[in-house]
Amino acid sequence: MCGRNSLVWTDDRSNRFRVPLTNRGGRSRFNVAPSQTMPVIVNDGQVLMVMMAWGLLPHWANSLQGSNCPINARAETLAEKPLFRGLLKQHRCLIPASGFYEWKWAGSRKQPYYFRLNESPLFAFTGLYDVWHGADGNAYPTYTIITTEANELVNPIHNRMPVILRPEDEGRWLTSTPPAPDEMTAILGAYPSEAMEAGPVSPRVNNPTEDDEVLIARVL
Template sequence: MCGRYTITVTLEELIARYRADHVAVPFHAPRYNVAPGQLVPAVVNDGKANRLGVLKWGLVPPWADDAKIGSRMINARAETLTERPAFRGAIRRKRCLLPADGFYEWKASAGQKRPYRIRLRSGELFSMAGLYETWTSPDGDVLHTCAVVTTAPNRLMADIHDRMPVILRKEDESLWLDRRVQNPAELRRLFVPFPEDEMEAYEVDGRVGNPANDDPLCIERKAT
């Protein structure tokens, strides 16, 4: 599961990293504790260029009766994307990149859950594979939502949790965004765990458990 993450960069850095030709982000500041239900930056491709906008984290399928279902759809298991009604349409035609520079996971230890931040050793931005959908309420309100695709853990993550987000190599991002690719089998090779030797994990303070805490203290290493 991926239930919290960080994206501690400026809007200008996001635009440069993804070479976005069209930007529809009303406001962005560094985020240290992104939580489900919030608006998050996302990248899609319109067939010609990358577009940077925002989606609400928690996917609401077009057929849903109530938008509240999104609270249960923050993650999508890579192994069952073509089986789940909520995701089998999106995997074929509505894929996005969810930029991040770290994510949090809680490790069960001695009857407690201790939060860890996991990131690339390089400290670089990376792209989590995402799915998105558009839902229209009975009153005509339109909601654009997303979910993070998850996979089995690498050896680093296995010590912390039994799932991790699908982190895409830069060279694979264009394939994930390519709307012409509608056969899920062509994407299966992307669902492997990211190499553990390129990642690191460190314990952080329990204050990240409260989404109201969104500041640089969230990402500081906990003193041992």
């Protein structure tokens, strides 16, 4: 599961994701939690950054309340699950990020760890999105993060990790034509562990209202 992440914007964010300067996506966030609204990159005839809530609400849901809103989707079963199968064809997206958190038991408590890339302060998770429309005519876009089996760095902490896209695959993921099965397998694999680093961080991250740069600093 991927249940927390960070997004630390840099000055070149518009160039990094090739989005218009008017669609930059707000301030840096150090403790992104489900249900919060974050910038997501889609291809709707043009590449745009759109604000969406984390937790997928399908367009056919009866209401905003009481619906199952998965925050993650397993890469291995995307093409089998009715909830994700159609979105995989037409509603693929990029979720900008700088790192993610996972937890490991340490005695009687869970110790959070923060994972990031060695040389890339900004990257993208693969995601799927949908847009629910209320009776008032308002649109409510939401997204889910795709996960895969953990690499050698993440596995001692958790057996799943978010799919991190290589820069050369980001454009392919956003194109109007879905990747072929062999492409999909390659794109949705685990990111190389040697290109990542991890370390224990403050348990303050357990509280989703905490949000400052100290949360991603290594402790111990």
